[in-house]
Amino acid sequence: xxxxxxxxxxxxxxxxxxxxxxxxxxxxxxxxxxxxxxxxxxxxxxxxxxxxxxxxxxxxxxxxxxxxxxxxxxxxxxxxxxxxxxxxxxxxxxxxxxxxxxxxxxxxxxxxxxxxxxxxxxxxxxxxxxxxxxxxxxxxxxxxxxxxxxxxxxxxxxxxxxxxxxxxxxxxxxxxxxxxxxxxxxxxxxxxxxxxxxxxxxxxxxxxxxxxxxxxxxxxxxxxxxxxxxxxxxxxxxxxxxxxxxxxxxxxxxxxxxxxxxxxxxxxxxxxxxxxxxxxxxxxxxxxxxxxxxxxxxxxxxxxxxxxxxxxxxxxxxxxxxxxxxxxxxxxxxxxxxxxxxxxxxxxxxxxxxxxxxxxxxxxxxxxxxxxxxxxxxxxxxxxxxxxxxxxxxxxxxxxxxxxxxxxxxxxxxxxxxxxxxxxxxxxxxxxxxxxxxxxxxxxxxx
Amino acid sequence: xxxxxxxxxxxxxxxxxxxxxxxxxxxxxxxxxxxxxxxxxxxxxxxxxxxxxxxxxxxxxxxxxxxxxxxxxxxxxxxxxxxxxxxxxxxxxxxxxxxxxxxxxxxxxxxxxxxxxxxxxxxxxxxxxxxxxxxxxxxxxxxxxxxxxxxxxxxxxxxxxxxxxxxxxxxxxxxxxxxxxxxxxxxxxxxxxxxxxxxxxxxxxxxxxxxxxxxxxxxxxxxxxxxxxxxxxxxxxxxxxxxxxxxxxxxxxxxxxxxxxxxxxxxxxxxxxxxxxxxxxxxx
Numbered sequence: 196x197x198x199x200x201x202x203x204x205x206x207x208x209x210x211x212x213x214x215x216x217x218x219x220x221x222x223x224x225x226x227x228x229x230x231x232x233x234x235x236x237x238x239x240x241x242x243x244x245x246x247x248x249x250x251x252x253x254x255x256x257x258x259x260x261x262x263x264x265x266x267x268x269x270x271x272x273x274x275x276x277x278x279x280x281x282x283x284x285x286x287x288x289x290x291x292x293x294x295x296x297x298x299x300x301x302x303x304x305x306x307x308x309x310x311x312x313x314x315x316x317x318x319x320x321x322x323x324x325x326x327x328x329x330x331x332x333x334x335x336x337x338x339x340x341x342x343x344x345x346x347x348x349x350x351x352x353x354x355x356x357x358x359x360x361x362x363x364x365x366x367x368x369x370x371x372x373x374x375x376x377x378x379x380x381x382x383x384x385x386x387x388x389x390x391x392x393x394x395x396x397x398x399x400x401x402x403x404x405x406x407x408x409x410x411x412x413x414x415x416x417x418x419x420x421x422x423x424x425x426x427x428x429x430x431x432x433x434x435x436x437x438x439x440x441x442x443x444x445x446x447x448x449x450x451x452x453x454x455x456x457x458x459x460x461x462x463x464x465x466x467x468x469x470x471x472x473x474x475x476x477x478x479x480x481x482x483x484x485x486x487x488x489x490x491x492x493x494x495x496x497x498x499x500x501x502x503x504x505x506x507x508x509x510x511x512x513x514x515x516x517x518x519x520x521x522x523x524x525x526x527x528x529x530x531x532x533x534x535x536x537x538x539x540x541x542x543x544x545x546x547x548x549x550x551x552x553x554x555x556x557x558x559x560x561x562x563x564x565x566x567x568x569x570x571x572x573x574x575x576x577x578x579x580x581x582x583x584x585x586x587x588x589x590x591x592x593x594x595x596x597x598x599x600x601x602x603x604x605x606x607x608x609x610x611x612x613x614x615x616x617x618x619x620x621x622x623x624x625x626x627x628x629x630x631x632x633x634x635x636x637x638x639x640x641x642x
Numbered sequence: 643x644x645x646x647x648x649x650x651x652x653x654x655x656x657x658x659x660x661x662x663x664x665x666x667x668x669x670x671x672x673x674x675x676x677x678x679x680x681x682x683x684x685x686x687x688x689x690x691x692x693x694x695x696x697x698x699x700x701x702x703x704x705x706x707x708x709x710x711x712x713x714x715x716x717x718x719x720x721x722x723x724x725x726x727x728x729x730x731x732x733x734x735x736x737x738x739x740x741x742x743x744x745x746x747x748x749x750x751x752x753x754x755x756x757x758x759x760x761x762x763x764x765x766x767x768x769x770x771x772x773x774x775x776x777x778x779x780x781x782x783x784x785x786x787x788x789x790x791x792x793x794x795x796x797x798x799x800x801x802x803x804x805x806x807x808x809x810x811x812x813x814x815x816x817x818x819x820x821x822x823x824x825x826x827x828x829x830x831x832x833x834x835x836x837x838x839x840x841x842x843x844x845x846x847x848x849x850x851x852x853x854x855x856x857x858x859x860x861x862x863x864x865x866x867x868x869x870x871x872x873x874x875x876x877x878x879x880x881x882x883x884x885x886x887x888x889x890x891x892x893x894x895x896x897x898x899x900x901x902x903x904x905x906x907x908x909x910x911x912x913x914x915x916x917x918x919x920x921x922x923x924x925x926x
Contacts, residue, residue, distance in 0.1 A: 290886055298684040316683055316891060406780070408867060465780040465869070466768045603887040611871040618781045620870070629871075640888065 248277065249540030254293055254303040255283040256525060259489065263561035270553050277540050287408070290316075297530070304533040304541040308348055309524040310598025311434070314340060315641065321347035322529035322538055328546040329527075329568075338567045340526045348526030351549065352564040355519040355582040355592070356417055356487030357505040359494070364482045368395055372504055378445075378511035382452055388482055389456040399458035402481035404450075405467030406614040413469075413485055414450065415610035419630070420520060420597045421510045422446045427596055434599045436638040440631040445511045447623055453485070454617045461617040488578035492563055500577040507585070507593070518585040519578075522595025523567075601637035608633045678899040683891045695892075695899035704872050705900060708880035709907075715787065715876060716855030716911075719794050723851045724844070727799045731806030732832075745807065749800040756797070760864025763793045767865075779866050786866035786874035793861050798854065802847045809843030810836065838922070845919040852915055856908045877904050 255264050261283040268279035282303075284292035289307075296303050297320065308314045314321070323345040324330050330339065330346055340348035358381075362372060368388050375381050385400035392399060404414060422442035427433055429441060454461045458481050476484040477497050485508065494503055507517045529541050548554040549568040558564045559574040574580075586592055600606060612629040615621025673685070678695055682688035699705055730748060734741050751759070767789050768778045779786045813836060821831050837844075859878035862868070868875035868883065875883065881904060885897035 294684055298686045319683065319687070319891075462775075462781075463772055463778070465778045466764070604883070607887060608871065611869055615781060615870055618777060620777050620781045637888075 249304075249534070249536030249538070250277060251279040251305060251537070251541045251544045252301065252303045253279065253281045253305040253544075254289075254296055254307075255281050256289050256307050257489075257562075258283055258286050259492070260562040260564075263557055266561070267548065267554065267557045270557075271544060271547060274553075275543075275547075277544065279544060293317075302530055302532065304530050304537045305545065306528055306530065307351075308340070308526050308528055310340065310526065310595075312598060312600065312602065312641075313524075314342060314347055314526075317528065318342045318347055320528070320531055321345075322531040322533075323347070324349060324529065324542075327542050329542065329549065332546070332550060332568045332570060334567050334569055334571075338523070340528075348528045350523040350525060350567055351527050352525050352558075352562075353521060353523050353567050353579075354488050354525075354565075355505065355521040355578055356485070357507050357519040357578075359476065359484045359486055359490065359578075360504050360506055361476065361479065361482050361484075361498075361502065362504050363502050364395065364397060364479060368482070372506065375506055375509070377514035378448065378509040381506075381509050382448075385452060385456040385483065396479070397458075397482060398475065398480040400456035400482050401453050401458070402472040402475040402484040403457055403459050403467040404453040404461075404464055404485075404617065405469060405472050406464045406610065406617065407466055407468045410467065410469035410472060411610045411614070412606070414453075414613055415606045416597045416600070417487070417520070418449065418485065418508065419446065419600075419606075419609060420595060421449075421508060421593065422630075423596045423599070424520075424593050425510065425512045433596075436635065438631055438634040440627060442510070442512060443627055443630060447626070448511060449508065450613065450617075462619065464617045465614045488565075488576055488582070489563070491576045491578050495577070503577065505578045505581050507590070516589070516591050518590035518592040519582045520595065521582050521586075521592035522598075524595060524598050601634055601641055605629075605633050605637040674898060675902055678895065678902045680898075681891050681895050683894065691895065695895040696903070698896050699899050699903055702884075702896075702900075704875065704880055704883075705877075707872070708875050708877045711787070711875070712856060712877040715790065715858070716852055719791055719798075719855040720848055720851040722791065722795050723798050723802055724847055726795065727802035727847065728806050730799065731803045731810055732836075734803070735807055735810045745804070748803055751797045751799075752801045754797070756858075756860025757864045759793060759797060760861045763789065763796075764865050767792070780869035783870060783873035786869065789865055790858070790861060790874070790876075793865060794855065794858065797861070798851060802851065805843050805847050806840065809840035813839045841919065841923040845916065845923065848915055848919060849912060853908055853912055856911070857904075 251268075253264070253268070255261060261281070264281040264283070268281045271277065271279050282296075290313075293303070293306055297306075306317075308317050308321075321342070324339075325344075325346050329349055333339065333349060338350035339346045340350070360372065360375075365372065365384075368384070368391065370384050375384060388395060388397065388400040405411070406414070422440065422445065423438065425442045425445075426439060427435070430439075454464065457464075458475050459467065472481075472484060472486075473490070473493065475481045477494065488505070505519060507514075507519050509517060527545060529538055529545070531538075533541070548558065549566055550570045555566070555568075555570055555572050558566050559572050563574055563576045563579075565571065565574050565576070565579045582592065608629040609626065612621060612626040616623055616626050677685065677688060679690055679692060680688040680695075681691050734744055734748075738744075764779060767785075771778050771785060776782070777785060779789050817835055817839070818831060821835055826834070857878050858876055859882070862874070862876045862879045863882070866874040868879050872880075872883075877900075881897050881900045884893055884900055
């Protein structure tokens, strides 16, 4: 009898402990869980800082450049003796990692925000870079991220996106790159390729327009930039609390083209990932693939530079003058709460990265970045070169206005609506509502 | 004898856990409640703003949708899990051949983490749905909801089964034998003897399944991600979303306030349930 009571008691205790363990993260709103996991990586990687001298702790946003950053940090430490720690947040986890890392005593001294909307969260933590060396080395003050008069961030990489094209396959279909000069040309050629896909040995004209979380940003953010860009341009503004959706018909046309002339049934798009689309393009199953210059390194393993090209996402508005979408959503910020020595060390490191021979070489060649600094050396990235060629030939690059999208929640709303539209469970009005009304709601909420 | 050494050695057993509990639970919990009255970006730098976070919680339509969906989910999943787990436990306490193998296999899904399970089941269910020409998980709230129910059942039935098996094995054979001699039918034995005798197990299991259903997060995140348009979003994911998917410092406090409200709801429901089931427990 007594034994039974004891064993029952033990059972209940075990159950209660389990519950308390799980309940803990609920009670403190989830942040503790991610804090703990991010914390362990941070602590493991953080070297003991020299007493007195400053140190640098960079929380890197780009997982694909992690190895290159680790090497560069090592080189800098060897050269100057200043310890540099680089920790890379997992893809899609930057904001959560940053939030927990910033709350620590050994917080990142250098981090990044993705533009004005991202800055809203972090402006209290941004050191004013006015007058620093790195700002004076920028090629244009358009690459400064300002909050009032203070320069809170500097862009450190310029990227382009457009429609990556498999030139060999395009030629096999009987077309040349020069044949595509407008949305109508693109549609005609894509429709033709789609109709002859078996003959050409492809699965479709466009790689899958995957709406899985790993891939949907290509459409809910990057493609959605074009209607915003043209509307801002028409209205002569660079930000708004209420988008009108003037160019949503063109957005629909392009999206329709993507999902109709595609490698798969639109009903399956909700589960297609970024890897799926890349694999289709790499395997020559698709001719077109909307993505950016950051994909170059993974595509260059398979294709030579003359086999692939990036063309503008012709939008049917001003195709004759439209270039690639070129801009940045990567701004370096310095943690204002760090100690003075650490801030000084961080500023020196940042400047070294973009001016020294080793730094610029690593950024251009190992990371494949084009950096907006006067000291930059040319990147071997073919897409970046094409962007320069387009601009030289008189085309206007499309700026990145998605940094003014009111919130992540807005993007998610547009993404869900696009997914439903593609699968036929929703209609285009749903997208328009999410785009226009969602913008107003989210902008009001951010006040 | 035992009592004496417990008196002497209790700190060795109790203190490490108590300290861990205080650091890992009590302190973050108190701090979490305080944060729900604040505006903050990191927990190092907070500003007290009073009750305004709470008023915004109840003005958020996604919160109430997530709340009612979670209530439905928690009740439905508890009922299914408990009935199925109990049925399997009954089947596996009859001395069949290979009982231990079956018990192990049924228990195994519990050892896999929620995120991994979510992704595996996403592939499985989407495969089936697309074969049947049905909208995939991310496109239909109905499919997403039932997908989560299936997943949670699959994951938890084994665990609850173990608790029920322990309870059933504890019933004295004398009672069953006596009932059989008195001519009780198997159904009568089940309802008049077995079920009343395992009320403590039922209390634990309903408590566990109900609270697990309420605070389910990983499986929701990885299986449906709340799609389509937050229609399959449960409370915990709604809180996470408030925290991270909005820009501006004020949202962190609102998310925190939602978490406190959520905590209170789970506590109230768990207390009601505990009272209801413990009152039915019988002494041997």
